[in-house]
Amino acid sequence: MDPAESSTSTAPAATSGVLLTLAHPALERSRANRALAKAAKGLGGVTLHDLYETYPDFAIDIEAEQEKLLAHDVIALQFPLYWYSTPALLKEWLDLVWLHGFAYGIDGNALAGKRMFVACTTGGAAKAYHAHGYNRFTLDEYLRPLEQTAYLCGMVWETPFVVHGAAVKNDEDLKAEAANYRARIASLITTPADAELGA
Secondary structure (H helix, E strand, O other), rough: OOOOHOOOOOOOOOOEEEEEEEEEOOHHHHHHHHHHHHHHHOOOEEEEHHHHOEEEEEEEOOOHHHHHHOOOOOEEEEOOOEOOEEHHHHHHHHHHHOOOOEEEEEOOOOOOOOOOEEEEEEEOOHHHHHOOOEEEEEEHHHOOOHHHHHHHHOOOOOOOEEEOOHHHOHHHHHHHHHOOOOOOOOHHHHOOOHHHHHO
């Protein structure tokens, strides 16, 4: 672990950069999520945090995870859409780490003002995520629980980055998606939240 990710000072630590929290239970078999993570990992200011690699037994270190959240300005969640939701460990991470009194509720303002950015991949084509498509709802609707989580925690919700039909993309298209993702992550590092809010 990078020593810069935690602070031994009693004063609030300065925050910066993107905490890219990756949740894929079989990353070695994923062309799309591996390509996206690799593209973002090379950027300065990005801390790549692979949940399934860190916690294969689901025994999450709550204090360590909260320290990571505190140390970054942008909390990015990258995952494949599983049964219209997040993979199990990402949900467990949210349940155990984003606690009342820390992330929300009375005195729970640790994440206020930070930005939440979601990047996800789907197996279905974009046209499937539509009122008349076979998934019946838009992807924005499926991501609403995460958007509401950001709202409850006083965070700024960033427009998600979505790669549809990830498993069937050819190498050239996947390379283009990865380049777009890298550029999007880079823009989050260089654009402060108050600028986006028009302050």
